[in-house]
Structure formats: C-alpha cells, structure tokens
Amino acid sequence: MNKTHQTKWTLLLNPHAGGGRGKRDLDQIEKLLQSQGFLYSLIISEYPKHAIQLAKHAVENGCRHLIVAGGDGTLNEVVNGVFLQKVISPEQVLVGMIPVGTGNDWIKTFGIPNSYTNAIEKIEERKTFFQDVGKLTYTQNGVEKQRYFSNMAGFGFDALTAQKANSLKEKGRSGMLVYLQSLLAAFLQYKVQNVKIVIDKDPLEELLFSLSVAIGKYNGGGMKQAPNAIPNNGIFEVAVIKKIGFWGIVRNLAGLYSGSYIEDSRVACFRAKQVLISSPTDLAGEVDGEALGESQFHIEILPQKLQVIVGNLQ
Structure with a gap:
C-alpha cells in the first residue's frame, strides 16, 4: 500500500482563499483526496490568523502530516502555528500544499502545480525538502x-x-x-x-x-x-x-x-x-x-x- 494512504493527514482549508474559491471548491478537493485513498480529518479556518491556532493545536494533539488548502497567507499562518507549538521540533511536521490562493507564489519556487489534481499527485509522491524559514x-x-x-x-x-x-x-x-x-x-x-x-x-x-x-x-x-x-x-x-x-x-x-x-x-x-x-x-x-x-x-x-x-x- 502507498505510504501516503497509510498516513492520517490533517487537511486545513481556508474557505476565503482565492476570493472564496476555498469554500466553493471544498467538495472537489475532498473528492480528489478520497478518490486517491487519503485518510484525513478536515479543519476549516474561519477568520484571519485562525489557521495559526488551528495548526498549533493540531500539532499539539498529535498531527504530524498537514495539507494546507489555501494561498500564501494560509501557508504563512500554518507555518506560524507549527513554530509556536512547543511539543516537537517544527521540522518533524510534514506540510503539503493544495494551492487555492490568488497569488500562489510559494508553489512557483517549490514546483507545486497550480491544479488540485496535480498538486495532490505531488503529495502522493511525497518528495520532501527541508527549507529555510x-x-x-x-x-x-x-x-x-x-x-x-x-x-x-x-x-x-x-x-x-x-x-x-x-x-x-x-x-x-x-x-x-x-x-x-x-x-x-x-x-x-x-x-x-x-x-x-x-x-x-x-x-x-x-x-x-x-x-x-x-x-x-x-x-x-x-x-x-x-x-x-x-x-x-x-x-x-x-x-x-x-x-x-x-x-x-x-x-x-x-x-x-x-x-x-x-x-x-x-x-x-x-x-x-x-x-x-x-x-x-x-x-x-x-x-x-x-x-x-x-x-x-x-x-x-x-x-x-x-x-x-x-x-x-x-
């Protein structure tokens, strides 16, 4: 079995990303993940900086594999949540990205396609990289x-x-x-x-x-x-x-x-x-x-x- 399919992921979605694309495309994103056999729990941010607390609490409660469905701002909030928690070293958390934002600048350097299907394929491939912060x-x-x-x-x-x-x-x-x-x-x-x-x-x-x-x-x-x-x-x-x-x-x-x-x-x-x-x-x-x-x-x-x-x- 694919290692990705044995892993329990946390999907953190920003419904406001991309001018509301996050909310509109949630069903599509979930169907794509489910069709590829992902095991995950969904959490949804509700207001600015909420994803900081959601990511922090998720890691404190045992999450080690996070998928961010949002834009650069959502990823920034998740990174801050990962670094604010004190349970484990930040680099022990693996972060994948499904781009839903307006600019989506981070993905351009890191080779993540600007397509839900292809971005999820990259998460399946699970090529990891330790980047600077x-x-x-x-x-x-x-x-x-x-x-x-x-x-x-x-x-x-x-x-x-x-x-x-x-x-x-x-x-x-x-x-x-x-x-x-x-x-x-x-x-x-x-x-x-x-x-x-x-x-x-x-x-x-x-x-x-x-x-x-x-x-x-x-x-x-x-x-x-x-x-x-x-x-x-x-x-x-x-x-x-x-x-x-x-x-x-x-x-x-x-x-x-x-x-x-x-x-x-x-x-x-x-x-x-x-x-x-x-x-x-x-x-x-x-x-x-x-x-x-x-x-x-x-x-x-x-x-x-x-x-x-x-x-x-x-």
Whole structure:
C-alpha cells in the first residue's frame, strides 16, 4: 500500500482563499483526496490568523502530516502555528500544499502545480525538502512580537502593495488584476523613506523605495523578486531598490516578472543571515503577503527548519 494512504493527514482549508474559491471548491478537493485513498480529518479556518491556532493545536494533539488548502497567507499562518507549538521540533511536521490562493507564489519556487489534481499527485509522491524559514521580530502597540515566514518579507513599497492587495481580496477580488491594480494604487501613495539597514554586520543608509528579504524566488502574484534565491542554503537573498521614480518602475515592470530588474543600477542585491531595518518614520512591512503594520524590524534565518512536500524545484 502507498505510504501516503497509510498516513492520517490533517487537511486545513481556508474557505476565503482565492476570493472564496476555498469554500466553493471544498467538495472537489475532498473528492480528489478520497478518490486517491487519503485518510484525513478536515479543519476549516474561519477568520484571519485562525489557521495559526488551528495548526498549533493540531500539532499539539498529535498531527504530524498537514495539507494546507489555501494561498500564501494560509501557508504563512500554518507555518506560524507549527513554530509556536512547543511539543516537537517544527521540522518533524510534514506540510503539503493544495494551492487555492490568488497569488500562489510559494508553489512557483517549490514546483507545486497550480491544479488540485496535480498538486495532490505531488503529495502522493511525497518528495520532501527541508527549507529555510525567516523569523521576524517587530513591535506592535509597544509589544514585541515574532512572525515566521516561508517565502518572502517585504518593506516599503512592497508592503504597501501587499496592504492594497489584501484590501481588494477582502472584497472578494482575485486574479492578476488585483496585483496590478495594487501596484498602481501603492505607487500613487508611496513616498521614498530614509532607511537604515544592517545586512549581517554591514550598515547602509538609503532613500528606500522597496526592500525584499527572500527565501523563495517569487512574490506579488508571480513577480520574480529574488531570482537567485536558494530556499535551503541558510542565506536570505536581499534586494534593495533605491529611489527609482515612475518611469523606472514602468521600464522594470517586465523585469520584475523575469527577474532581470536586479540588473538596474538602482537595485542592490546582497546575501545575509540577518537583516536589521530601522527608519525615523514608520516603515510598512509584510511577510508572505500578510501586512505587519509599521515598525522597526529584525529578520533572521532559521536554516532548513520546515519540512515540505515539493515537486521540481526552480
């Protein structure tokens, strides 16, 4: 018997993912899993951050095999739940992904097809991979908090774009137009900020347009913001975009999707295990598309701490 069929899985589904696709497609997803002989229990998240608690409690109650049916934000919440529990080491939990979200950026690096049938086939194949995880420390309302991420953290323009996209998603919008509309809306509002950045021990100060700290290659609905990222090498890929202007963005729009934008003279790329970000004015931040508000940030890498099911990695 296939090892996958002997395993008891927990299916954690976000019904709001993909503009409500999670709810609409639940029956289809369950029928596909059942037709392939999966043994599983279903839990459904009901509100933002609920999946953090659901994943935490599932692991505390013995779950070691999780299937996430949602988007990048749902996966982020599950990862945070896995890391917040104290029963076992996080890498003892195996996480598979059925993409239901709008952007589905994590799967692009990790070779998971954007199709329920094919994604479930990858879970059946059970090719496992230990990826790096980012840990971000920030302050919110005077309280120090931590947030883990499995794909990418963004600051400045990147984070404002994520806030705009999330607002559209909450209104039931989905698809690539969400990200293009959010890009335009964020550009019309965003002003460059003077930011101090420490990359490992090397300080720099820039008029910052945007900054990304990456484990995976893609963000923002398919933009290849970190084309050289390797998700298990214990090192972040860091891209600092300096003041660039409207036409600079327009000229680099295709390059954002191909990864060639990093060749622009106003983009500086680094590798680091730790990044500190501070600004005299509040700077917006996000992880895996989830807004964190405005704060100062300390980001560190946790090498190969999350066990995931992958296809053919990029």
